[in-house]
Amino acid sequence: MDLLKDLKWRGIIYQQTDEEGIKDTLSTEKISLYCGMDPTADSMHIGHLLPYLTLRRFQNAGHRPIVLVGGATGLIGDPSGKSEERKLQTIEDVQRNVQGLQKQLRQIFEFEGENGALMVNNYDWAGSMDIVTFLRDYGKHVGINYMLAKDTIASRLETGISFTEFTYTILQGMDFVHLYDKHNCRMQIGGSDQWGNITTGLELIRKMMPEGPKAFGVTIPLVTKADGTKFGKTESGAVWLDPEKTSPYEFYQFWINTADADVVKYLKFFTFLSHEEIEELERAVQEEPHLRKAQKALAEEMTRLIHGEESLEQAIKISQALFNGDVKNLTASEIKQGFKDVPSFDAPADEEAGLIDLLVAAKISPSKRQAREDVGNGAISVNGERVTDTNYALSAADRIEGQFTIIRRGKKKYYLIKY
Incomplete structure (x- = not known):
């Protein structure tokens, strides 16, 4: 053609x-x-x-x-x-x-x-x-x-x-x-x-x-979204190419969250995939949309083009870690990208902290009573590892590269402790 x-x-x-x-x-x-x-x-x-x-x-x-x-x-x-x-x-x-x-x-x-x-x-x-x-x-x-x-x-x-x-x-x-x-x-x-x-x-x-x-x-043509909202905007503003303004992980997430109604159009507009590849992905949207093959292809192509292969691999790693809860293998740099918008708490760098006290101080749990229930019920994870001991105290070993501890309450609520 x-x-x-x-x-x-x-x-x-x-x-x-x-x-x-x-x-x-x-x-x-x-x-x-x-x-x-x-x-x-x-x-x-x-x-x-x-x-x-x-x-x-x-x-x-x-x-x-x-x-x-x-x-x-x-x-x-x-x-x-x-x-x-x-x-x-x-x-x-x-x-x-x-x-x-x-x-x-x-x-x-x-x-x-x-x-x-x-x-x-x-x-x-x-x-x-x-x-x-x-x-x-x-x-x-x-x-x-x-x-x-x-x-x-x-x-x-x-x-x-x-x-x-x-x-x-x-x-x-x-x-x-x-x-x-x-x-x-x-x-x-x-x-x-x-x-x-x-x-x-x-x-x-x-x-x-x-x-x-x-x-x-x-x-x-002007690029539009099927629901009538403006293309390229998120709750936090424009999606920039500068990795300091929009991290490669955020960039990747923007594309992977594309609606089914828009993804084929964006594949045609923005990627250099062949007609045959795009038509195959279009069939996947229609027949197995839950797999989100088209969105993954779009996110990979765009992140690779703008930020390179290494940043793409990093964005995928962060995405998988957040999805699976396996965050302990993330680097401090990857945590800064993936947890940029989650609630955070600045903890003293020279002190060990009891987990119950930390949950209350960081407003992860509203009270010590609730914090004990959360820990006892297995609702609290530290760096992806479930903790059920109400006497647990966080030490230097719980700090990723000495900078962060990631607390998760329930399945999806993440909190970032900074030192």
């Missing part, structure tokens, strides 16, 4: 500026194409992934991806999807964010070989441009009525939009012109909210390049 048919099968294509032109071009030549992102934070979250994974599919098919992080446009702010002005960032903040995003994007693309990816920052060509050059060389080609017809601008007219954000679409269009001229970039990929900015770039290419338009734009 060719690339375009594969993208359509996966449901990835939303809009195309010239479907026949794109089809003819891709069938006869290998092209350079780009996708861009503004550095509003120092990490991507999973809502950013689909355009870049789509760009990677083009690379796998032999085309050359250009990966743009907008050090210049990030100083302005895209009005797309916003009801008010974006708070402007300092140049130092933007450049720090650029470096963080570029590091993550290097995980997704191959930068060596004949069609190795090219990493660019639009601050390199737009940052030093003077206002007269901007107005004469670019502003002259974009009519006010054309810009007012853009949804991202029209939606802000009543609430107000600054000239700064009003010009954003021209700045992004400049990127396409620059990459087209300097790197023969023939296509831009973006989310569905970027259609207006993509077409501005094509408009500038049409007017500024003597050979006429030879470029295209493609947008991908």
Whole structure:
């Protein structure tokens, strides 16, 4: 199956500026194409992934991806999807964010070989441009009525939009012109909210390049969940690619908790599994959903892609330990990941503690009477080992790497004792 048919099968294509032109071009030549992102934070979250994974599919098919992080446009702010002005960032903040995003994007693309990816920052060509050059060389080609017809601008007219954000679409269009001229970039990929900015770039290419338009734009759909809630959000917030913001275990758990109604769509969108593999997993969802084969495959593919094989193995180990209650073999690092959100209690590092007193102090049991009942009934485990002795005292031997003791009350209620 060719690339375009594969993208359509996966449901990835939303809009195309010239479907026949794109089809003819891709069938006869290998092209350079780009996708861009503004550095509003120092990490991507999973809502950013689909355009870049789509760009990677083009690379796998032999085309050359250009990966743009907008050090210049990030100083302005895209009005797309916003009801008010974006708070402007300092140049130092933007450049720090650029470096963080570029590091993550290097995980997704191959930068060596004949069609190795090219990493660019639009601050390199737009940052030093003077206002007269901007107005004469670019502003002259974009009519006010054309810009007012853009949804991202029209939606802000009543609430107000600054000239700064009003010009954003021209700045992004400049990127396409620059990459087209300097790197023969023939296509831009973006989310569905970027259609207006993509077409501005094509408009500038049409007017500024003597050979006429030879470029295209493609947008991908907004990722949604079957129940109508927002994709990529959890109770604790966004699911980040930065392991310091969202641990590999949390990242893995996000994907493995995907609903049956969404998992096949996400396998098509986000993984590089073949059609046959995905169709087999789709049958598993229908015939044996309790095994959650599709969710496991999705979680493994995504965690391996973003965090690597070692982090995937660690996430699986933590998941199995929590499920089975066999937590004593976890390392301190793994405990920090797996028990990040469980109730915790800071205990003195230089004292032994009676288990009953500790259960009350850590509010695991509401009273000493209840604590004795819990221990006597076998409801309390220390590092996965059931304790029934009401006189049990925790010692240094109960501390994992000298830092943690894991208490479980009942089957699923975990508590973390920190020293």
